[in-house]
Amino acid sequence: MTTPAGVAERLTSLVGALRAHGIRIGTSETVDAGRAIEVLGLADREQLREGLAATLLHGTGVRQVFDPVFDLYFPRGVGAPERESAGRENLRDRLAAALAVNDQAMMGQLAVEAVDGFGGYGSSPESDGWSSYQALERLRPQTLLARVRDEVRARGGSSGFADRLLEDEIRQRIEAFRALVALEARRRVAERRGRDEIARRAVRPTADRVDFLFAGKAQLAELRRAVQPLARKLATRLAARRRRASRGSIDLRRTLRGSLSTGGVPMKPVLRRRRPVRPELVLLCDVSGSVSGFSDFTMLLVQALHDQFSKVRVFAFVNRIDEVTGLLERGTADPEGLSARIEADATVTGYHGSSDYGMALGEFAERYAEAVGPRTTVFVLGDARTNMSDPNLPAVRQIAERARRVYWLNPEQHSRWGTGDSAAPAYAELVEMHECRTARQLSALVARLLPV
Amino acid sequence: MFTSVDDVSARLAETGYLASPAVATTVFLADRLGKPLLVEGPAGVGKTELAKAVAEVAGARLVRLQCYEGVDESRALYEWNHAKQLLRISAGRDESWDETRTDIFSEEFLLTRPLLTAIRGDDPKVLLIDETDKADVEVEGLLLEVLSDFQVTVPELGTITATRRPFVVLTSNASRELSEALRRRCLFLHIGFPEEELERRIVRLKVPGLDETLARSVVRVVGALRAMDLRKVPSVAETIDWARTLLALGADTLDETVVRDTLGALLKHQDDVLKATAKLDLDAL
Numbered sequence: 047m048t049t050p051a052g053v054a055e056r057l058t059s060l061v062g063a064l065r066a067h068g069i070r071i072g073t074s075e076t077v078d079a080g081r082a083i084e085v086l087g088l089a090d091r092e093q094l095r096e097g098l099a100a101t102l103l104h105g106t107g108v109r110q111v112f113d114p115v116f117d118l119y120f121p122r123g124v125g126a127p128e129r130e131s132a133g134r135e136n137l138r139d140r141l142a143a144a145l146a147v148n149d150q151a152m153m154g155q156l157a158v159e160a161v162d163g164f165g166g167y168g169s170s171p172e173s174d175g176w177s178s179y180q181a182l183e184r185l186r187p188q189t190l191l192a193r194v195r196d197e198v199r200a201r202g203g204s205s206g207f208a209d210r211l212l213e214d215e216i217r218q219r220i221e222a223f224r225a226l227v228a229l230e231a232r233r234r235v236a237e238r239r240g241r242d243e244i245a246r247r248a249v250r251p252t253a254d255r256v257d258f259l260f261a262g263k264a265q266l267a268e269l270r271r272a273v274q275p276l277a278r279k280l281a282t283r284l285a286a287r288r289r290r291a292s293r294g295s296i297d298l299r300r301t302l303r304g305s306l307s308t309g310g311v312p313m314k315p316v317l318r319r320r321r322p323v324r325p326e327l328v329l330l331c332d333v334s335g336s337v338s339g340f341s342d343f344t345m346l347l348v349q350a351l352h353d354q355f356s357k358v359r360v361f362a363f364v365n366r367i368d369e370v371t372g373l374l375e376r377g378t379a380d381p382e383g384l385s386a387r388i389e390a391d392a393t394v395t396g397y398h399g400s401s402d403y404g405m406a407l408g409e410f411a412e413r414y415a416e417a418v419g420p421r422t423t424v425f426v427l428g429d430a431r432t433n434m435s436d437p438n439l440p441a442v443r444q445i446a447e448r449a450r451r452v453y454w455l456n457p458e459q460h461s462r463w464g465t466g467d468s469a470a471p472a473y474a475e476l477v478e479m480h481e482c483r484t485a486r487q488l489s490a491l492v493a494r495l496l497p498v
Numbered sequence: 499m500f501t502s503v504d505d506v507s508a509r510l511a512e513t514g515y516l517a518s519p520a521v522a523t524t525v526f527l528a529d530r531l532g533k534p535l536l537v538e539g540p541a542g543v544g545k546t547e548l549a550k551a552v553a554e555v556a557g558a559r560l561v562r563l564q565c566y567e568g569v570d571e572s573r574a575l576y577e578w579n580h581a582k583q584l585l586r587i588s589a590g591r592d593e594s595w596d597e598t599r600t601d602i603f604s605e606e607f608l609l610t611r612p613l614l615t616a617i618r619g620d621d622p623k624v625l626l627i628d629e630t631d632k633a634d635v636e637v638e639g640l641l642l643e644v645l646s647d648f649q650v651t652v653p654e655l656g657t658i659t660a661t662r663r664p665f666v667v668l669t670s671n672a673s674r675e676l677s678e679a680l681r682r683r684c685l686f687l688h689i690g691f692p693e694e695e696l697e698r699r700i701v702r703l704k705v706p707g708l709d710e711t712l713a714r715s716v717v718r719v720v721g722a723l724r725a726m727d728l729r730k731v732p733s734v735a736e737t738i739d740w741a742r743t744l745l746a747l748g749a750d751t752l753d754e755t756v757v758r759d760t761l762g763a764l765l766k767h768q769d770d771v772l773k774a775t776a777k778l779d780l781d782a783l
Contacts, residue, residue, distance in 0.1 A: 070678075072682065074682070075682070078531060078533070078685075081530075081531055082527050082531065085526075085527065085530045085531070086503070086523070086526075086527070090503070092519055092523075093503055093519065093523045096519060096520040096523040096524060097523050097524070097527055099520075099686075100523070100524040100527055100528075100685040100686055100687055101527070101531075101685060103686055104678070104681035104682065104686050105538075105681070105686070106538060106672075106688045109688065207715060207719070207751065207752035207753050207754070207756075207757060208714070208715040208718040208719055208752060210778070210779060211718050211719065211721075211722045214722060214725065215718070215721075215722075218725070267727075275672065278674070279675055282674070
């Protein structure tokens, strides 16, 4: 390879950082990336970015990890900007002008200055650093909205019907600027603390590896969008399992009878045919605030998979339980409003608003006992935090006795089960409990546990 | 084929395909590294068009394999012309079997299908494997051999190796996850919705009669629709359709009535139309 010295090391450490994020990259891809650098040269950074993405990545989902990592390993510049940062008002003026015409190069330049001027904290070499939060707090780009809007209108840049879109567009530009500031702060920190460490720690993982309990609004929205493709993938996997399962064991009697025509030598084994079962699914979901992100996602996923089962019934609870199957079916068009609709149309709380597993499970065993039969697989979704009330183990035992299988999916880290008010260990003795913290874990569990 | 990334953009633009920097860079790399190009993205952003444009630029023949559920070796690779072989056998009555056999398994009776066509012959070719995700997993196995070594084995004729490698483009709508093995052999390109500026140029190019300011408004409205959480967001193809509709209606500017009446060109679900109507304040007259 005839690339400049150091580029090969830079490339391999970039690949190392991407692998640490769970992206699978083989040696041959790294070699291809090296050839891409050779062919493209290092002159144009955006070309380099696209070239490396084309050779190293194999899917769209990982691009959002790739971009920030790339920015760390192939930064736009090094060190502090050359010109001394001007004052806050000056910066805001120039930012407003850049936002008005959507000048992205200028915005990048301003982000560099903003971090340099307002993002630094600490003075001793051990504790100092750069904070995008602090820079943005001082600069407050969101307060420029009205000013930029008026400026664009005054210049006649927006009129007529499309004018009503202007504010949203400016908001998007401000959001883009905030991302640029975050990027720049990360770069400055990386120069101080070492690139590899920042690439591993400060770059957000892909949505399917984010903890349900700590996922932000945007990540939950991203997960919701991933429901349909994921369901399709799982359906294929379930179908494959079904095919394998239908092979069955040897039917000895029919094999021997068949062997009479070949002089008693069994030439063709006859397989025992399985009677097709029609699996039924019951979901019990804790929809209280702490775990609602997890429950929402799982409910939508199961709803998307409903054609794989003869019957799916979904129940939601906080401290009282109610059936929400109908709400889910009607709700496929509007997944984001799901929790609001459940809150409005179903009785999931009584007296108080905190979750009570004992009460809800007891009510289920009492009112909906007929929903569970020998063909039913029950999934309970929740963190098993009962707010110190009675976990009502007999109710769980009763459900487990009637059902074919009962699984409990817990979005909490395994090591935290049993801490504080968690009744997880008690429940785990009665039913199979699995840790299910991320969408990735969930899809693995669903593919394995769902009945076929 | 190309000298630089800018050369790619310029020459693709001549054929009427405006490429984003990402597209141009990846096409350039695919050409230089001699690897197949796997293109993914929503429907209607010009995945198939890209292959056609590359073929036109390179002066190459476009060989297209349209994948569908149940496409198999005899549709994708080659097939013996059985009817013709039978005719040949019955015509040569007094020949010995050995003579007949060597004759009926010759080029004359071979029906080449796209994959074989693409690697035979010396003229430049662009092989487009369209909607790869629709084909069954078995076909992917078939593609692996063809795409990594550019050779096909016909038992009666021997192994046929490409003397001139075709430029290969595979497209996928991600309705099924393609296997890791296939992905590894390809350069990956995701074509998303274009930036505002690029989309405006595309609209102006495809609908030349449209006024500049109207084109700007059209692209902005489409951009706003894409930001909404719709079942099917409008793609570039829909933007162009809408622009044509507006031109045909003789609309000079956008207003509530025009947008409401023509929203059907952009959105294909009633739910989406209702949602967009509410968010764009179309009923507030």
